[in-house]
Amino acid sequence: MMRAWTLPMLFVLSGSAIATGLTSRGSPGTAAALLLAFLALAGVNSPLIFPRSICVQEARRRSAVDGRPVVFWRPGCKYCIRLRLQLGRSARQLHWVNIWRDPAGAAAVRATNDGNETVPTVVVAGQPHTNPDPGWVREQLSPSA
Structure with missing residues (x-):
């Protein structure tokens, strides 16, 4: 930490x-x-500035239940900060995994990004998206979320 x-x-x-x-x-x-x-x-x-992070296993479990995206991030990442700030209050609806605190989360990001810890990586319905547009991420939140 x-x-x-x-x-x-x-x-x-x-x-x-x-x-x-x-x-x-x-x-x-x-x-x-x-x-x-x-x-x-x-x-x-x-x-x-980020919502409370959880471990990757808990994030995947919660995402399976409520369908909300999982965001892998790390402190100091300017793209993560941009995503967080542009999401505004919607950011609380996502499941955030800090890859510096969760080695399994870091491994999941490396597996997705050819061995690189490229963040933010957003997983929506099991499909990873590296550094997606914040507007697109907001669209992925269901109206009931």
């Missing part, structure tokens, strides 16, 4: 260092603005 927080921590530390330097040089306004920008980058790249 530590590597999931490495990039956000680097953003916070870098932003803090830059803000401290700018404040000491007499630019507190610029320092505050840059610190807020770095904190926003840290937040977007953290696992906190």
